[in-house]
Amino acid sequence: MADQSTHTQADGAAGYWTANIRIITISLIIWALVSFGFGILLRPLLAGIGIGGTDLGFWFAQQGSILVFLALIFFYAWRMNKLDKEFGVEE
Amino acid sequence: MDQFTLNLLFVGASFALYIGIAVWARAGSTSEFYAAGRGVHPVTNGMATAADWMSAASFISMAGLIAFTGYDNSSFLMGWTGGYVLLALLLAPYLRKFGKFTVSEFIGDRFYSPTARLVAVICLLVASITYVIGQMQGVGIAFGRFLEIDAFWGLLLGSCVVFAYAVFGGMKGVTYTQVAQYCVLILAYTIPAVFISLQLTGTPIPALGLFSETLNADGTSSGVYLLTKLDQIVTDLGFSSYTEAHKDNLNMVLFTLSLMIGTAGLPHVIMRFFTVPRVSDARWSAGWTLVFIALLYLTAPAVGAMARLNISEMMWPNGVNGEAVSVETIETDARYDWMATWQKTGLLDWEDKNGDGKIQYYNDKSDAMAEKAAANGWEGNELTRFNRDILVLANPEIANLPGWVIGLVAAGGLAAALSTAAGLLLAISSAVSHDLLKGQLTPNMSEKSELLAARISMAAAIVVAVILGLNPPGFAAQTVALAFGLAAASIFPALMMGIFSKRVNNVGAVSGMLAGLIFTLVYIFLHKGWFFIPGTNSFVDSADGSLLGIQSTAIGAVGAVINFAVAYAVSMNTKETPQEIKDLVESVRVPAGAGAALDH
Numbered sequence: 106m107a108d109q110s111t112h113t114q115a116d117g118a119a120g121y122w123t124a125n126i127r128i129i130t131i132s133l134i135i136w137a138l139v140s141f142g143f144g145i146l147l148r149p150l151l152a153g154i155g156i157g158g159t160d161l162g163f164w165f166a167q168q169g170s171i172l173v174f175l176a177l178i179f180f181y182a183w184r185m186n187k188l189d190k191e192f193g194v195e196e
Numbered sequence: 197m198d199q200f201t202l203n204l205l206f207v208g209a210s211f212a213l214y215i216g217i218a219v220w221a222r223a224g225s226t227s228e229f230y231a232a233g234r235g236v237h238p239v240t241n242g243m244a245t246a247a248d249w250m251s252a253a254s255f256i257s258m259a260g261l262i263a264f265t266g267y268d269n270s271s272f273l274m275g276w277t278g279g280y281v282l283l284a285l286l287l288a289p290y291l292r293k294f295g296k297f298t299v300s301e302f303i304g305d306r307f308y309s310p311t312a313r314l315v316a317v318i319c320l321l322v323a324s325i326t327y328v329i330g331q332m333q334g335v336g337i338a339f340g341r342f343l344e345i346d347a348f349w350g351l352l353l354g355s356c357v358v359f360a361y362a363v364f365g366g367m368k369g370v371t372y373t374q375v376a377q378y379c380v381l382i383l384a385y386t387i388p389a390v391f392i393s394l395q396l397t398g399t400p401i402p403a404l405g406l407f408s409e410t411l412n413a414d415g416t417s418s419g420v421y422l423l424t425k426l427d428q429i430v431t432d433l434g435f436s437s438y439t440e441a442h443k444d445n446l447n448m449v450l451f452t453l454s455l456m457i458g459t460a461g462l463p464h465v466i467m468r469f470f471t472v473p474r475v476s477d478a479r480w481s482a483g484w485t486l487v488f489i490a491l492l493y494l495t496a497p498a499v500g501a502m503a504r505l506n507i508s509e510m511m512w513p514n515g516v517n518g519e520a521v522s523v524e525t526i527e528t529d530a531r532y533d534w535m536a537t538w539q540k541t542g543l544l545d546w547e548d549k550n551g552d553g554k555i556q557y558y559n560d561k562s563d564a565m566a567e568k569a570a571a572n573g574w575e576g577n578e579l580t581r582f583n584r585d586i587l588v589l590a591n592p593e594i595a596n597l598p599g600w601v602i603g604l605v606a607a608g609g610l611a612a613a614l615s616t617a618a619g620l621l622l623a624i625s626s627a628v629s630h631d632l633l634k635g636q637l638t639p640n641m642s643e644k645s646e647l648l649a650a651r652i653s654m655a656a657a658i659v660v661a662v663i664l665g666l667n668p669p670g671f672a673a674q675t676v677a678l679a680f681g682l683a684a685a686s687i688f689p690a691l692m693m694g695i696f697s698k699r700v701n702n703v704g705a706v707s708g709m710l711a712g713l714i715f716t717l718v719y720i721f722l723h724k725g726w727f728f729i730p731g732t733n734s735f736v737d738s739a740d741g742s743l744l745g746i747q748s749t750a751i752g753a754v755g756a757v758i759n760f761a762v763a764y765a766v767s768m769n770t771k772e773t774p775q776e777i778k779d780l781v782e783s784v785r786v787p788a789g790a791g792a793a794l795d796h
Contacts, residue, residue: 118786121786129285133281133285136278136281141449141453144270144274145448145449145452146445148441156407157407157421157422158420158422158424158427159423159424159439160439163267163270164407166267166273167267167273168273168403168406168497170274170277171273171490171493171494172490174277174281175483175487177281177285178280178281178284178285178483178486179483181284181285182284182480182482182483185289185476185479186479189476193788194786194787194788195476195787195788196474196475196476196789
């Protein structure tokens with residue numbers, strides 16, 4: 106019995122970590138896309154989309170990326186707290 | 197009431213508030229001194245971390261840098277906020293679960309090596325001390341300007357105030373003091389920005405005003421966007437356009453990345469996440485911190501663009517093709533009083549070179565302007581000096597705002613510099629007393645003598661900072677870049693690998709940190725001069741002249757990559773990590789069981 110429960114727990118921990126890594130990877134792809142992507146490297150591609158006297162890339166570089174960063178952190182906190190409960194590893 | 201009395205009143209009242217809070221929340225135990233008993237709410241902690249993070253560089257200097265270069269300096273905005281994503285996703289929750297007090301403690305335990313802990317302590321000390329020197333310099337200048345005293349006395353006075361609450365309060369005192377400082381600095385930053393945005397665009401939110409249409413003199417919309425108008429004026433004066441990119445992508449990406457990684461590797465910021473009650477609070481806390489930082493960072497680009505427009509229009513009141521402002525107007529018109537005030541500091545100056553009684557402000561290095569200048573009899577730019585760091589402090593005066601706003605900005609600038617200095621001092625004192633003395637040299641130290649050692653090392657750090665701040669080595673901006681580069685190249689990779697890899701071992705981590713640190717340091721010295729002594733540099737610090745085509749401010753990101761690569765390569769070829777360390781990593785990865793904070 107004791108062995109079995111340890112085994113299940115170990116499986117749970119591995120599953121929890123895999124799920125966490127997946128959420129982190131997706132979040133960091135978005136993080137890089139809005140800052141290094143839209144804000145710098147892909148800016149010429151977005152040049153056609155105007156916003157308040159300039160183009161979308163300028164907005165992402167000076168404001169948009171910051172707003173996305175905020176959304177990402179709160180999404181991660183919310184999603185991980187849910188994940189903690191799903192795997193029964195919350196405090 | 198005159199402006200001097202008003203400044204004194206605002207600065208004095210805000211200081212009385214901070215010191216009062218520090219005395220009220222005096223720390224009793226070591227645990228409270230370093231981590232406020234872990235009883236700080238995420239929102240409170242977020243606000244204090246934001247005050248801790250936003251220094252004289254964010255408050256006083258950043259908008260000025262953006263104002264005079266435009267889009268190219270967006271790196272500061274993305275870099276100093278994007279680091280919080282890395283912190284929240286990759287470090288904060290796990291370090292809180294680990295449950296010790298300092299960053300180097302984690303590195304020492306995870307890599308089961310006193311050497312690793314020692315290397316980490318050295319990195320932290322170098323980064324924090326260089327950073328605090330810059331802050332103390334800022335304190336001195338701001339005190340000097342607003343109290344109208346010599347910068348020397350400003351520095352001494354400021355260091356006494358920092359000493360008072362950091363030494364006697366510890367983290368608990370600092371946490372609540374910093375909440376108060378955040379409130380003062382954010383009001384001081386946004387109130388003038390709201391006024392100016394209303395004047396120029398009729399929009400009360402500066403972040404939206406930046407992308408709005410400007411107003412005509414009669415208050416109707418002109419149909420021309422603020423940024424379009426600004427681009428037009430600055431290019432007409434021969435400067436590079438505000439919204440276009442003029443920097444190569446490689447340097448911009450690496451500089452942004454260095455600032456991001458450096459943010460997530462700075463000890464005084466990471467330490468903040470040890471002070472929340474639970475792991476889930478550490479996740480929320482990073483979000484709240486960024487909310488409070490974003491309030492300033494979303495406003496900063498608007499402050500920069502609007503100030504640039506205001507200054508250009510003041511120098512050319514009849515438009516860029518009309519006549520420039522006359523010397524007589526500058527000397528007699530009350531709207532130009534700020535120029536005389538700032539001229540006294542030596543940071544702003546003008547000279548009527550061609551003797552026509554007018555001050556022509558334009559880019560005399562532009563070929564396109566040479567023809568126009570020759571035709572009009574101009575003999576070079578006559579606004580001979582405009583230090584970018586005065587922009588935010590002078591902004592309310594430039595926009596002709598009421599005296600109380602100017603007093604508030606004075607108090608806000610000092611709050612920004614002082615709060616960061618205090619946080620850094622705390623990181624320094626814990627590195628010395630907790631990691632170096634108790635962790636390595638005298639493990640049997642009592643709690644009382646540890647607390648005493650912490651206070652003595654704070655006092656020593658202040659003395660060092662004051663001495664170096666008195667004779668500024670003249671590289672404040674580079675010093676800050678060095679602090680970020682070092683944190684990025686040494687601390688962040690070690691922390692991240694400690695959590696995300698079980699394979700990286702003691703030898704790997706130490707070699708990685710040393711490789712990242714030494715590479716970054718040598719690269720900076722090669723471009724800035726050895727130990728910053730002028731003339732000893734081998735390469736020019738520009739995108740073209742540098743060794744790898746990378747500027748020294750952007751090299752920290754490369755140092756971090758080297759750290760990761762070396763650590764993995766060495767670990768793969770040395771002994772595997774012991775089982776108990778693998779268990780430690782497993783336990784750090786799940787939040788369950790974090791409730792009780794481990795005391796060593």
